[in-house]
Amino acid sequence: MKNNPLYIILESKIFIEKILQLLGTPKILWIALSGGRDSVCLLYIAIKVINRLREILSLSMILPKIYAIHINHHFHKDAAKFENFCHTLCAKFNVPLFVEHLHLHKFNENIAREARYYFFYKHLNKNDVIWLAHHRDDQSETFIMRLMRRAGVKGLTGIPHIRSLGKGKLMRPLLGVTGEVINAYALKYNLNWIDDISNLYINFDRNYVRHNIIPYIKIRWPDAIESLALCVDYLKESDNLLNCFAKDMLQAISNNHSIIPIDKIIIIENARLKLLIRYCLLCLKFPMPPKKRLDTLINQIKKTNGSMFCIRWENVEARCWRRIFFILYTKKKSLSIFYINLIKLQSSFLKKMDLSLLTIIHIKCSEFFFINGHKRNIKKILQFANIPIWERNSIMLLFIINELIAIIGINFIFVSDNCNLKKLII
Ligand SMILES: Nc1ncnc2c1ncn2[C@@H]1O[C@H](COP(=O)(O)OP(=O)(O)OP(=O)(O)O)[C@@H](O)[C@H]1O
Numbered sequence: 001m002k003n004n005p006l007y008i009i010l011e012s013k014i015f016i017e018k019i020l021q022l023l024g025t026p027k028i029l030w031i032a033l034s035g036g037r038d039s040v041c042l043l044y045i046a047i048k049v050i051n052r053l054r055e056i057l058s059l060s061m062i063l064p065k066i067y068a069i070h071i072n073h074h075f076h077k078d079a080a081k082f083e084n085f086c087h088t089l090c091a092k093f094n095v096p097l098f099v100e101h102l103h104l105h106k107f108n109e110n111i112a113r114e115a116r117y118y119f120f121y122k123h124l125n126k127n128d129v130i131w132l133a134h135h136r137d138d139q140s141e142t143f144i145m146r147l148m149r150r151a152g153v154k155g156l157t158g159i160p161h162i163r164s165l166g167k168g169k170l171m172r173p174l175l176g177v178t179g180e181v182i183n184a185y186a187l188k189y190n191l192n193w194i195d196d197i198s199n200l201y202i203n204f205d206r207n208y209v210r211h212n213i214i215p216y217i218k219i220r221w222p223d224a225i226e227s228l229a230l231c232v233d234y235l236k237e238s239d240n241l242l243n244c245f246a247k248d249m250l251q252a253i254s255n256n257h258s259i260i261p262i263d264k265i266i267i268i269e270n271a272r273l274k275l276l277i278r279y280c281l282l283c284l285k286f287p288m289p290p291k292k293r294l295d296t297l298i299n300q301i302k303k304t305n306g307s308m309f310c311i312r313w314e315n316v317e318a319r320c321w322r323r324i325f326f327i328l329y330t331k332k333k334s335l336s337i338f339y340i341n342l343i344k345l346q347s348s349f350l351k352k353m354d355l356s357l358l359t360i361i362h363i364k365c366s367e368f369f370f371i372n373g374h375k376r377n378i379k380k381i382l383q384f385a386n387i388p389i390w391e392r393n394s395i396m397l398l399f400i401i402n403e404l405i406a407i408i409g410i411n412f413i414f415v416s417d418n419c420n421l422k423k424l425i426i
Pocket of ligand 1: 033035036038039071073116133134196
């Protein structure tokens with residue numbers, strides 16, 4: 001096993017050149033280090049890649065520095081073991097390690113993931129890059145899980161190779177290789193890591209797919225991982241095309257993802273209208289409606305012919321009022337949006353603030369924010385961040401705000417005591 005030649009893929013010229021090309025020359029290359037096999041290998045590869053860069057670049061060029069970041073979730077009984085392991089490993093390689101702590105009353109996988117990305121976001125400065133160790137098997141598992149959740153093209157596109165995150169970029173250089181290759185690499189270089197025993201619990205969907213489904217598919221189709229990952233690549237291309245199409249459609253009728261004249265959309269054919277609404281929701285980072293809800297919404301748009309209606313799912317409301325179609329967020333948003341919007345205001349100040357004083361980011365439209373919370377606390381933050389406050393509780397403000405944004409392009413905050421939009425409208 002130690003001589004397994006598979007590891008060579010990770011040392012091939014093609015692999016190294018591809019990641020060097022993607023990497024560019026950031027000031028800091030962050031490695032998201034969990035202490036597991038994949039991220040330990042990634043750290044090792046990063047060190048080698050920077051050494052390679054040192055050989056190619058002229059002496060006058062500044063090399064990216066490698067920093068590692070570990071999030072201690074304090075939930076796992078081995079949490080301290082993982083953190084200590086990361087400290088020892090980074091000390092060995094002379095890589096500075098930043099540890100962030102997350103204390104949740106009750107562990108929730110999704111919130112923990114969102115919080116992780118928030119911490120990554122917080123550390124990334126302009127042009128920094130962070131590497132995560134997802135690989136081909138993760139991609140194929142995600143694909144199968146999403147199939148079972150009846151995802152459409154967008155959902156099946158899986159994990160992206162590269163995307164922006166705050167001021168920097170998030171990359172997954174190992175997404176093109178399988179776990180088997182990473183394993184061979186780890187064995188070849190005698191790397192140590194900690195096995196997360198929770199990866200064996202098949203009551204989690206991912207683990208069920210990993211242990212109970214993929215091995216069976218591979219008996220019949222040994223290249224299954226590769227084939228599934230290729231499907232994901234094809235779907236990514238289709239999804240990009242659909243997004244371009246939807247963007248053009250929107251640009252022709254509105255300059256806002258959440259406010260569109262109803263007369264412009266009534267005439268759009270159903271399948272295109274669905275695509276347009278999904279695109280707006282995607283840009284607004286709002287949750288997608290279940291299929292039946294979206295069908296009902298389309299029916300309402302066509303049937304009511306511009307009179308009032310309201311369709312809700314999760315915390316989203318799609319409304320028509322005074323011949324304007326609105327997409328609004330009405331209640332508590334997920335942790336990342338909550339943090340990320342606040343952090344935009346003034347991160348150093350917020351660090352000192354007790355965030356629990358604020359209850360909810362109420363609605364986030366593309367250019368302005370509705371915040372609900374104790375007025376005193378919100379005002380304190382906004383004043384500190386030099387953001388003008390408008391206090392009114394009329395939906396008419398939406399129009400005024402929209403007009404002002406269109407005319408002078410300002411950003412400001414609307415603070416309302418009563419964020420029940422239904423009441424406001426009536
Ligand atoms: N607690 C953490 N701190 C820092 N980064 C993390 C943490 N958990 C996950 N990551 C990053 O996200 C990637 C994917 O996480 P996930 O839990 O899906 O994978 P994994 O199989 O546990 O990976 P690994 O073998 O590195 O632990 C990890 O490889 C790592 O880069």
